[in-house]
Amino acid sequence: xxxxxxxxxxxxxxxxxxxxxxxxxxxxxxxxxxxxxxxxxxxxxxxxxxxxxxxxxxxxxxxxxxxxxxxxxxxxxxxxxxxxxxxxxxxxxxxxxxxxxxxxxxxxxxxxxxxxxxxxxxxxxxxxxxxxxxxxxxxxxxxxxxxxxxxxxxxxxxxxxxxxxxxxxxxxxxxxxxxxxxxxxxxxxxxxxxxxxxxxxxxxxxxxxxxxxxxxxxxxxxxxxxxxxxxxxxxxxxxxxxxxxxxxxxxxxxxxxxxxxxxxxxxxxxxxxxxxxxxxxxxxxxxxxxxxxxxxxxxxxxxxxxxxxxxxxxxxxxxxxxxxxxxxxxxxxxxxxx
Numbered sequence: 470x471x472x473x474x475x476x477x478x479x480x481x482x483x484x485x486x487x488x489x490x491x492x493x494x495x496x497x498x499x500x501x502x503x504x505x506x507x508x509x510x511x512x513x514x515x516x517x518x519x520x521x522x523x524x525x526x527x528x529x530x531x532x533x534x535x536x537x538x539x540x541x542x543x544x545x546x547x548x549x550x551x552x553x554x555x556x557x558x559x560x561x562x563x564x565x566x567x568x569x570x571x572x573x574x575x576x577x578x579x580x581x582x583x584x585x586x587x588x589x590x591x592x593x594x595x596x597x598x599x600x601x602x603x604x605x606x607x608x609x610x611x612x613x614x615x616x617x618x619x620x621x622x623x624x625x626x627x628x629x630x631x632x633x634x635x636x637x638x639x640x641x642x643x644x645x646x647x648x649x650x651x652x653x654x655x656x657x658x659x660x661x662x663x664x665x666x667x668x669x670x671x672x673x674x675x676x677x678x679x680x681x682x683x684x685x686x687x688x689x690x691x692x693x694x695x696x697x698x699x700x701x702x703x704x705x706x707x708x709x710x711x712x713x714x715x716x717x718x719x720x721x722x723x724x725x726x727x728x729x730x731x732x733x734x735x736x737x738x739x740x741x742x743x744x745x746x747x748x749x750x751x752x753x754x755x756x757x758x759x760x761x762x763x764x765x766x767x768x769x770x771x772x773x774x775x776x777x778x779x780x781x782x783x784x785x786x787x788x789x790x791x792x793x794x795x796x797x798x799x800x801x802x803x804x805x806x807x
Contacts, residue, residue: 667800
């Protein structure tokens with residue numbers, strides 16, 4: 470956070486922000502970025518609760534921030550007329566609430582907080598880092614890919630970037646079920662493999678892919694039917710409207726391959742091949758995304774950037790899904806301790 474704040478101007482210029490848009494972004498980030506460590510505290514709390522079998526309370530931690538933002542946003546943005554500054558303040562408040570909720574459950578309800586112990590640290594640091602470092606590298610690929618797409622979209626003006634912003638929010642909202650699946654299914658892979666039930670691991674993998682396909686088809690149909698309402702609700706200009714329609718009409722259907730990539734990631738991370746997840750994610754976001762954005766953007770304009778994201782997802786997701794299935798199919802039951 471400190472490094473980004475110290476280099477905010479050059480980073481935004483490199484991303485393509487200019488004039489008033491750049492000024493608003495700098496002010497917004499100066500308000501919201503310092504709350505990032507607080508957000509991490511809330512995310513950590515939710516993850517620990519989920520690991521302890523407290524799925525409902527883990528969900529409450531995440532929902533608490535969203536519910537608060539639902540009420541605070543309109544007050545700060547419209548009633549107090551703070552605009553983008555109000556949106557940034559709302560994010561800070563919602564993160565504080567999420568962290569407070571998570572720590573309350575951890576410390577007061579479940580009593581899961583203890584003093585750090587050097588012997589404990591020595592015992593778990595190596596296996597922890599063996600999974601955590603590749604997992605962190607994997608998770609960094611998506612924001613990098615989004616930055617590449619934002620930079621490509623900036624060449625087509627503020628309206629196109631606004632449309633891209635709407636598409637990004639729609640993706641998180643409409644495909645939330647697939648994002649949730651990627652977080653939940655890893656434990657199912659690991660538990661069944663741990664007790665030697667490779668048949669269940671294989672069945673779980675196929676069921677997850679089927680879920681991704683069915684969910685995407687339904688979500689795509691809803692987006693296609695609602696595209697006019699979305700464009701109108703956000704007051705998008707011509708370029709922004711074309712970007713949203715490119716997503717809702719065609720590119721949203723490619724999310725089945727993004728879901729397949731998530732399922733493959735969960736399989737690799739929980740079955741002893743975390744670096745494979747890293748490789749496939751960076752194949753999509755670090756290798757394929759930029760040339761696809763340049764090619765499709767130069768050919769089709771702003772909507773081409775959306776198609777580039779879909780094309781990169783189809784290639785990487787398809788390869789990851791096939792590779793993960795070959796790996797899962799080749800698994801043998803591990804010996805179960807007496």
